[in-house]
Amino acid sequence: MVASLRPAWDVACLDAFDAHATLPAFLRQLLAYQNQHRGAASLDGLVAAVLAVLQAPLVLVVHNVEELAPAHQAALSALARDPNVRLVAxxxxxxxxxxxxxxxxxxxxxxxxxxxxxxxxxLELRGKFPDMPSWCDPFTVEVASKVSIGLVLKSLTNNHRELVEVMAKNQLEGRKEGISMPDLLAVAEDRMIASNLTKIRRLLNELTDHDIVVQRQGQDGTTVYVLPVKQALLRRLAQGEVPCDDADDRDEDTDMEDA
Structure with missing residues (x-):
């Protein structure tokens, strides 16, 4: 929006929190206000074009300037450097x-x-999120998480799936905070999942990369590994099952029964 502040000044306002607002479009609007309809292609070119056609000192009012892209904030600083421009942000x-x-x-x-x-x-939230983002819906997040676990486990090896099964059983047996590396290695050796520390670390790294396993600090200060899932899903993992879409629906029912 561009308006006249007083005969010697012009003022232009930009709502940077608006998801549809961009600095290039804003600068082109300034050029159009000055009857300059041939805009430059690059951002630097637009800044130079605006400064070249200023007929009066310009006041820029930018709401939530931090919402602009970093390159656009840098371009805005180049505008503010000009002595004929005043920036209020x-x-x-x-x-x-x-x-x-x-x-x-x-x-x-x-x-x-x-x-x-x-x-x-x-006002800012409506501008930034015209539609409700999916992560605001807890059910959407939960379903996406379960589906991703199933897809990842299907793409990994039997050793990965057996390691997840062992960890799930460990948590169901009362060790909810997780299992330490030495204890996990001992169980993995018994189940012939991994024969040494290097192999168990490799399996864990791949599981943590996919957020199936998370690393935390135990009550005694040692590092433990845990499956960050609900009890219903944990029970299926302990039985060696791989979650799927149909199983996700049964999870919701089970969670309600547990509650």
Whole structure:
């Protein structure tokens, strides 16, 4: 949005929190306001074109400047460097300035003012997420997690699946915090899953890379490995089953019965 502030000044506002807002489109709008309809192709070219056609000092008001892409923030600092441009920007993220280079900090040359409006973020959230993101729905996240476990286990070796089975049984037997590397190696040797530490580490690394197994610190300070899944899924893994779509539905029913 571009408007006249007073005869000697123009003001332009950009809602950077809007998912559909981009700095290049904003700069092209500024050029159109100056009756310059031939925009440059590159971002640097757009910045140069805007500065070249300024007929009056320009005030830029950018809401949530940290939501712009890093390259766009750098281009904005190049605009702010010009003596005919004044930049007023809001920042919600505490650590946003850490992304700015020394040159950007110098070009912005902000005078900081901390303000707590006490207002909700409804407008910003609607702008940033026009549609509800899938990770806001706990059921979507859970189903996706289960399906991915099944797909990954099917693509791995029998040794991987047997190791997951052993770990699931261990957790069901009361060791919910996980199992240490020495204990896991001892069980793996008994089951002939892995004969040495190097092999067990290789299996664990592949499972942790796919987030099937996570590494945590036990109560005694030792490193333990655990399957971060619900009890119903844990029981099926302990029986050597590989989760599938149909099994996911049974999981929900089982969880409700457990509750």
């Amino acid at each position: 809001s920042v919600d993220h505490l650590w946003a300035p850490l992304l700015w280079s020394n040159d950007m900090l110098k070009d912005f040359n902000f005078c900081r003012e901390e303000v707590h409006t006490g207002e909700s973020y409804d």
